[in-house]
Amino acid sequence: MDFKVADLSLADFGRREIKLAEHEMPGLMSVRKEYAASKPLRGAKIMGSLHMTIQTAVLIETLVELGAEVRWVSCNIFSTQDHAAAAIAVGPNGTVDAPAGVPVFAWKGETLEEYWWCTDQALRWPDGTPPNMILDDGGDATLLVHKGAEYEKAGAVPSATDEDPEEWHIIIDTLKRTIGETPGRWTEAAASIKGVTEETTTGVHRLYEMHKAGQLAFPAINVNDSVTKSKFDNKYGCRHSVLDGLNRATDVLIGGKVAFVAGYGDVGKGCADALKGQGARVIVSEVDPICALQAAMDGYQVTTLDEVVSIVDIFVTTTGNFNIITADHMAKMKHNAIVSNIGHFDNEIDMAGLAKVAEKTEVKPQVHTWVFPDGKQIIVLAEGRLMNLGCATGHPSFVMSNSFTNQVIAQIELFTKTEEYPVGVYVLPKHLDEKVARLHLDALGVKLTTLTKAQAEYIGVNVEGPYKPDHYRY
């Protein structure tokens, strides 16, 4: 079996934590039971690009139990939990000397070159064939296949320029090398893939853009916009893991401090709530008047970063947009201000600009001070990458069970009903969203009220649901 992880001897530790996580992931375990006999993913060759954590290990083993062949990478250079990767490589029935799990290419602290090498490895089965499904988080696997197919068709890979970010140079090099090795490979991959299920806001944004431009090569299910994903993982997940990231990285007392949250979408709402809960005075910035009004009514001061940059102790960017905190902003911050991002990509904070004006010292992995010429320093978490996965272990199992149950259902939909999904971007129907929620109620001791037939008729729904129209916003 081909794989690359940091340390296989961590597999037992990983397995013990996977066992604990399974108990906290009732949605995934129930899907395993429901499809144990029918194995709807038999024949599926799924390439997954999603943070290789303990929770993801339970997702991977669910896909395998449903019949799929799987190859996996992390979608971030810092987010792998090495014991989870080791346990997945060894597998439930393998040993460290005879690994028999899933080919996984992931370790904490990859370089960008290694990251794209891993993505390439997972997109190629040992017999040289491509996957027929992608499970993506942020869209990097989808991007590589699309760009590879586009450049193969054009007959040339364009060179990256000095203006392009470092990562784009690496992507271009990866494509030049792989097209050189196996001409036609990416075109074949794009044609073989029945669909992609996308986990996060940023990846979904990319998919809609590609579809609008007529460039999408296969159908996609937007898992992020299942209500049981974005209104739970993005919000309650971040409400938990933003504090975990701050605490493990700095252990600074949050109560009484001034915290700044850029963006008041689902992730911003969760982060602001968590910081408020710790007793911080939270200030929010927004560009959308609706979200700004929500933040104001939730009791937060809403203003621009420029107004308050010099009084803030803890910064968290949550926008999915770029250049939110610039090098100029960082130069104006307090001594030892903490600067962090929880959005998907690292470009929310201008790290390249910071490197031009300040000097970096490692405090410990994923925690750095940056000293300015006047002696003032700031603390940057996870080099500007998502701090909850870089400095801590991401969201807890229970909330990820909601997200990943949607992922499994979406994979089954696209793989088994391919002809019902012409190229486009879809969300799962509401009855499946409600099913995911239902699977998580017992574990929390929730007792649902059942509509009477007359009540159901009065509000115009079925007794068994769906209970809301598609336009309802929760």
Ligand code: NAI
């Ligand atoms: P969202 O679209 O609900 O919220 C983003 C908000 O930022 C929007 O309200 C938007 O108006 C605002 N915004 C955009 N540009 C801004 C600017 N220049 N200044 C201030 N506000 C601005 O998106 P969501 O779901 O909250 O996701 C945000 C990011 O977090 C995405 O990149 C997503 O992929 C990522 N994410 C990360 C997770 C993690 O565990 N680290 C979990 C879930 C999502």
